[in-house]
Amino acid sequence: MSGTVTEQLIEEHLVEGQMEPGEEIALEIDQTLTQDATGTMVMLELEAMDVEHLESELSAQYVDHNLIQEDNKNPDDHLFLNSACEKWGIWYSAAGNGVSHPVHQQRFGVPGKTLLGSDSHTPAAGAMGMLAIGSGGLDIAMAMAGEPYHVNMPEVWGVELRGELPEWCSAKDVILEMLRRHDVDGGVGRVIEYHGPGLETLTAMDRHVIANMGTELGATSTVFPADDAVRDFLVQQKRKEDFRELRANDDAEYHVTETIRLDEIEPLIAKPSSPGNVVPVADVAGDDLYQAYIGSSANPGLRDFAVPAMMVEGRRVPPEVSFDVNPTSRQMLQNLTEMGYLGDLYASGARVHQAGCNGCIGMGQAPATGRNSLRTVPRNFPGRTGTREDSVFLCSPETATASALAGKITDPRTLEDTHDMTAPNWTEPDEAIVDESALSPPPENPGGELEKGPNVKSLPDFERVPDALSGPVLMKVGDDISTDEIMPAGSDVLPYRSNIPRISEWVFDQIEQGFYKRAQEQGAPWMAVGGSNYGQGSSREHAALAPYYLGMRAALAVSYARIHWQNLVNFGIVPLEFADRADYDAIEQGDTLELPNVRKEMQEDSEITVQNTTQDTTFTAEHSLSPRQVDIVLQGGLIEDYKN
Template sequence: MRMIGQDSLKTRRTLTAGGKSYDYFSIPEAGKALGTDLARLPVTLKILLENILRFEDGRTYTTDDAKALAGWLDAARSDKEVPFRPARILMQDFTGVPAVVDLAAMRDGMIRLGGDPQKVNPLVPVDLVIDHSVMVDEFGKADSFTKNVDVEFERNAERYVFLRWGQGSFNRFRVVPPGTGICHQVNLEYLAQAVWTDTVDGVEIAYPDTCYGTDSHTTMVNGMGVLGWGVGGIEAEAAMLGQAIAMLIPDVIGFKLKGRLPEGATATDLVLTVTQMLRKKGVVGKFVEFYGPGLDEMTVADRATIANMAPEYGATCGFFPVDAATLGYLKLSGRDEARIALVEEYWKAQGMFREKNTPDPVFTDTLELDMGTVQPSLAGPKRPQDRVLLKDATKAFADELTKSLGVAPADVAKKMKVEGTNYELGHGDVVIAAITSCTNTSNPYVMVAAGLVARKARQMGLTVKPWVKTSLAPGSQVVTEYLEKAGLQVDLDAMGFNLVGYGCTTCIGNSGPLADPIVDAIENGKLVVASVLSGNRNFEGRVHANVRANYLASPPLVVAYAIAGTMNIDIATEPLGTGKDGKPVYLRDIWPSNKEIADTVHGTLTRQMFQSRYGDVFKGPKQWQSIAVDGGETYRWNDGSTYVKNPPYFEGMTMAVGDVTDIRGARILALLADSITTDHISPAGSIKKTSPAGEYLVERQIQQRDFNSYGARRGNHEVMMRGTFANIRIKNEMVPGIEGGITKHHPSGEVLPIYDAAMRYKAEGVPLVVIGGKEYGTGSSRDWAAKGTMLLGVKAVIAQSFERIHRSNLVGMGVLPLVFKEGMDRRTLGFTGEELLDVEGLTALKPRMELSLVIHRPGGTVDRVPVLCRVDTLDEVEYYRHGGILQYVLRGMAKAA
């Protein structure tokens, strides 16, 4: 039950909606009490303020926190920190399984500390959606979906038994079974309510729906006025156990939208444009709030597409306030009429409901886009912010091929025969075309556009090239229903885009295998082949190990590139192929009009579809229902399991907290460049047989075909330790010219896998550090990127800058994030990897303090340079002192028992 604070500011009021009364904590009344007109405070900050008003207790939440938020208006920024507790937690299974493993381990730890294991229970609602485990093993056939689901349950039996145990053992913990949809689309279409309610002392309390998610694209739900963002699993666990997470009051960047999308442009093109603009602006750690007359022209589906990609533009969130369009979407998607009435009355009572005459909020800074200028685009070949206009894509790829992708100019035209076929493969040929990912499959307009392109292409006699692996993985079953009702699924099937599963698939790296002859041609010819996917991530080594160029595009463009089969033709001006009448067919010939798309959506998508598909959402398929589990408040760990193991975080833990000490005599484990992603640090894709993780599995008699993926094995810390920094494309500058998780051990100089070197250093009693460049930890909110780092013995990561979630995760695992001062980096300091490092000043640790990095060079020279400690808040200081956030929370619960 959620406790209500003491209401020192006297802001508790009552409203009536749908014939019911609700208490709420009034933001306008808070403004009066604080002597500040809060009308133009950004909506996102109003939501943070309400959180303080509701929980204010004079201890964790204080009136000074409320004053700090109101005072933000003075300079449109603040250096104060405030606590925040979300209404609920959202998880997917790749991040959810290790989080539930941690909770199970905490129950064991609680018993060792003499406490009650039932104290380890979520205090806020938690929904875990199993969506990351389905792989595209089968494709292009009518039974692809059924076969992929069967294989998924076979591969993941141990994980699913464990989750079924968690579902029965933990309070306020629900599991959406496999085969239902992607967590963010399920959140948007069903779980989110825009206003949440709790009954406290017999009174129903209304408050904003807010959400932490263990996936960075939790921000998608910002498109319907729900403030939520991605956090690491460890931070989510603390929040679900009642821990308020302190955060610096963010800068809020206003993004003004005006106009409307022109003919031929899609929401995908819009979001790629927005992503590029905001990444260039620099919004890491900031809130982005969209406003302006352009919102009147935007559906919630389009807003959610933009909100989804907040991690790609670097923001904490990309928020759209509730307005008439939101209410319309709530009705369409089958929400309860009484809840819709409450959403309207609540948001209006709080002065947060957006209307045409609503005054623009005050923002830290602003930027503006006329949507009428948006042009068809792709992003790639390595980063989502690297947008290229469709008309320039062929030339841009050719430039990348001989630059960042490393192909010699003389080899550009190389072709390799594909054994057993009548075709050749060359650089730039598209081998994967995937309609996938929450970003776009939640948007019926781009999905219908893909179906219409497939229909027109089929009618004109075009086919997909035989070397292209095609797949359709919608984010919910509703997509299948409206595509079938519109008659478009038949056309997609005919073009090879058969349903393969309801899950992330290609976007998370679960693209499945390519045909052996194609792999042989790629590897023997060292070919740079391409994928085109309607996803949000295209980092190196993510989509498929053999595919080095990866482009994000709208679903209709995915179909078009599957027909073209290559990046080497300009599909904006050159023919896609020859029609059945012998004439060339161009993209313009098969591209639907905006009206055609809208008419199809409005004629097929109904409220009844959502109500039907989500009517029994937690039941799951027969395979899920048949899983038998043992009950019990603690989990019966299976020592032989290669999927789920009891992690070592609480071994030997006592109630005593040790003193923080300086780091002495550390060696450098890895020396890394800019834009190191969590995919580089903690890969989610396939496991190589010759890697330390592969060798571990082989030693346990696991066949390579049953390796599954790193993501699926995150419940086993032994696999994940071995997988940390094991991405096949990571480049450690200590071993130049070598790709993969390799390093050099010092002082021996021996070249080893990073895991093996780390274990040798651990045996030698040597602490480790990692050196990075700018934007260290970009990408997915993977707690394993921090957990694996800690388990390898890394005490500090020193970089030029950090992405928000990974920095927080490092602190949460007791790893020190440090930032070089302006003008300093690994190159100016001349790091080679042979140095010994000390970090001094930790005994008096304070938030964001300056520490000394002492560099002992091989020749005996000693340099001392300042570094900024990115332990940002007083709460984070406590987490670090305790060895991590979970240890801090567990000791607190045991003490209170």
Template sequence: MIFRFDASEAQAILDTKRRMLGRGLSYAEKILFLHEGEGSYAKRLNPGKDPIDLYPDRVALQDATAQMAMLQFMQSQAEKIRVPATIHCDHLLRASRGAEPDLAEGCEANREVYDFLSSAAERYGLGFWGPGSGIIHQVVFENYAFPGGLMLGTDSHTPNAGGLGMLAIGVGGADAAEAMLGLPWETPYPLIVGVHLTGRLTGWASAKDVILEMLRRFTVKGGTGKIFEYFGDGAQSLSATEKATITNMGAELGATSSVFVYDEGMDAYLRSVGRAGDADKVEAMSEILSQDKRCTDEPESVFAEVVEIDLQSVRPAHAGPFSPDSVTDVADFRRKAQEEGWPQTVSAVLLGSCTNSSYSDLHAAADILEQAARQGLEPKVPFLLSPGSIQIFETIRRDHLLEIFLKAGVTILASSCGPCIGQWERKDVPKGMPNVIFTTFNRNFRGRNDANPETRAFLTSPAMAAALAIAGDVGFDPERDTLHSSAGEPFKLVPPKPPALPPDGLVSTKEGFRPPKEDARRTEVIIPPESERLERLKPFDPWDGKDFIELPILVKTAGKTTTDHISPGGRWLAYRGHLSNISKNLLEGALNAFTRETGHGTNVLTGARGIPFPDLARSYKEESGGFVIIGDWNYGEGSSREHAAMTPRFLGAKAVIARSFARIHEANLKKQGILPLTFSEPSDYDRIEAFDRLSILDLDKLAPGKPVMVKISREGSDSFEIRLDHSLNEKQIAWFRAGSALRGAVS
């Protein structure tokens, strides 16, 4: 059975919750309550304040984060996982010459990591999807996601499964390790925001434009602590994969998760991918897997907030550069590009990623290329395609879509993340040269795709990406602009109308998959002793019971500080399983508010300038016993990578003090034993100076809801105190005292 409960059991639980709350329940609430642990079950929880204990149905790990997750799991001495889990090898393959050579080179270059993950999966009972089998979220969507389920994943875009009605949440590796041990996962009880969709998408508007409209309204900070629940006639008009595009990029809102209410489109998808048995089980639970009537009759009495979007009014848009909430309608983009002085020609187009690599997405792009080919045109710029999975690749090959892409000169990459997460060996544009690319990806932080800080990356839909590849003009608007055929005849592109699902279903293949073994206790986990890429973990030291006195500031970061800035990807992905080596990239991309340098700071002990942050951190750890990091708004925005918490912890960080935190990063800091503190008065951020020393006092009295005082000592000036807030509960304070959450849980 895919459900951990039967219908009568579920109905009893939900009836209890209805009586407790005095109202009907939303779809997301039902999933939460049906997976809730005893610790919070009997309580009426306050959103954003009280924790909820949850038991997930499964866990998914991608190869870049799975390394540290499995290394932490191994510390527990457990014999086997207690919750179904899979590892997906999708992040480490570099995109360069095409699928076959890239896959061959990647398998060789990453052999020791794949051997480790493969052997660890076998030893502890996880399923293993090898390199080239697909992007984690697409493979999970095809094989494991189901309406009403709860999943944790070590990737921030895990909510992709929300397109199939599953509540899926991105977490750090320590969270995943604990969940695989059968321990409850704790998170602040979220606010549920209802997003009521009406109407239908028309013309060039797409599901990508719906989530860009949400980002325009909420920004990258507006979803923190929230689950977005999409419902209404408009929601039902979207296919399951269109829904997934929207829930996938809910991560960019900073949301805990995003989910669509179960409907017939999800049933159709499950049957199309050969999961009729799962579809039947879900259909039998359809009365449970619905919103209570009050959600539509009186939504304001159920949801913390209600958002109205008429899909008919959604217009095609691009987002960027450098932030996914910088949204501009396509109709206004030429003017905007000219005002900003951006290059006017497109330098490359990238299609695919976990956000937009479904059959329907690729069909839409192929339609545009075919329209152009009939007029004697082909892409004017490099056009790269990353299929979402081997199933998608085999299906577009069977249905002759692959032929259209190849005839148009498109480079077909391996079914992996590739350029979306910086694994792109780009050679057509030298580093430092300003240029514009359009992608169907989900993030566009500076330097993320090609390590060129001067690349302006814009997020768009598959159809629009293909149209821009044909036009080569950044301001091209297919709704009103005309192209000219090879014979000089004017013509306009017509909006594509791709099928929601392949007419003959998805090709069935499990290529690259190895199912879990029942008993593999004799399997040896492979970690070469001299490896530069893998390193067994040593537990972090517990708190010594003393206040943190006169600590130097490693850096005060200015502006957007994402996990990409704190622990960059790209070439550093090679060291995600080696804490000593990955720590050498600490804050490499962070802007120093004191010196305006990136990745460097001044040693306040010696006066030496231009010191890389990892070297500075080691010095402070040796000479001062540690350091503090000061952050700006939404510190730690972006991916779920816990390396952004583990590396500062490894190098001596005692606390991170910020104006505010992104959800996953704050949780990861707590898990690794670093105190995440926020300025009670945000303007106090401006009072902190480079040579200040910080003393964090009365830590023996650290308690939930009780502010923390920090004394600022400044040479030649009187010291002063500022107040800091925190969201630590009793359990999380115990993690801090134990040295880390996993150490506390195991002990």
């Protein structure tokens, strides 16, 4: 048996390949998670694949992103998803039941299982001793149909935790410390595994906070052991029979090692507009504040609301500050109410919203233009809030609440002097209210027809890659471009998640308003060029599928984020990397690139000839696809490959 928890999980589920870092492996998937912003595509893909029944051990569909019902589109899609759950035998979590990740951990998290989710923050379930990976929707559909999941074997990055967090600091400051050290691409090709004596001071939901935002480091996943903290959590959730101890062996060896002394952690904050732009809160203390926002999958635990409630008890937030509370589940609201914390939040002037992702994904709670918003969410990419010129900081619940009370960005440690406040002393209760009233189990006899509203459109047709490709560089972007910038979130855009023709109108809109018209005028094929870490962030496959619909057939980048790279493969877009960054620098937007032998060269080698006919130059690009992935791309994507 392999030594680390990660290796144990992989070994137990290995179907194909060797456990050598960088080698492609295939894993058996026990559970799948879909949410409504991506799940509609998964169900349409199952339909396109002619899947009659599912093979996954457990699949759950959550409605948590698109909750605003300003017209028919979102509620129609909710009915569509419910009908898909009836048809294929899937758990259905209705609108208002809560955010997928904490609800899944509460109701379905089981140590030792694999989980594949069409949401990039699926690794949050690693808090339970699971191997949980985020991926594009088509990969999830394949797993639901019983196909193994292919991924490159990661390195295991062992992070030893020592000591105990000081007062006014919490788990969010731990993951922000990791981002301060390593930025948004430090975890690429790795699973982060936390170990050491400091774990004893972190609850299962504290670990959820850290595992959730491992995604912002670019990591394949994050894994914690299944120990006493996980047992306590399952007992609290009335599921103690699901516990299985899972720990690293004493002789476990990690490919990369690091130590964090928890007692040296200080309150941290990620400045606009990247999760990796981390500084001490003290560095920006005193800056103006418009909004303080607590909640989201990145801080979903009972303590993440109870501690702010304890801080504001008997106090009032200044009227010029919008103090937004976004509960993560219906169950959470019941517990906060029963314990009296919800009343304290209301009395402080807080605006309490329905349980769901809400402002994290740009569905309400958008800040005013150019005003500072402090949020406990996982991302602060430009415009993600729904406000194009937003100014979002990522921080802990303690920092957000301290700032709300002070009316300016505030280091929570200073409240001891300014507000005569001692640090709240929180202890997780042994028992909690469990509410499954809005969680519908799969029917005993799945079947029936899909209920499609007028906004649900079938997938486009996919073409085989021709012998040669030629087209203009219609868009050139820099480093760390996120999928939010390729395919924005927000209340204007995401309601069209099941309507590719319509949602394509927002492709690259954050970068260039009006790009859609240029793409329409150009037609297929065209190419996009990106810098390093192209496509970081969300798993939404719309960032590949909508550009494909507009005619994009190839991408050239210095490097790719893992999920977006796989999504390009899944929809038949050729993903190439520059062998020399100087070739990236030399290309101008509008240049015409030709891949004269792309099909033959991809089948024979990893080097691809690229001719810049505008500049009359030739250079070599590379691909890092396995032979299996080459076949998928050349056939026009994973659906065509599955059907053939």
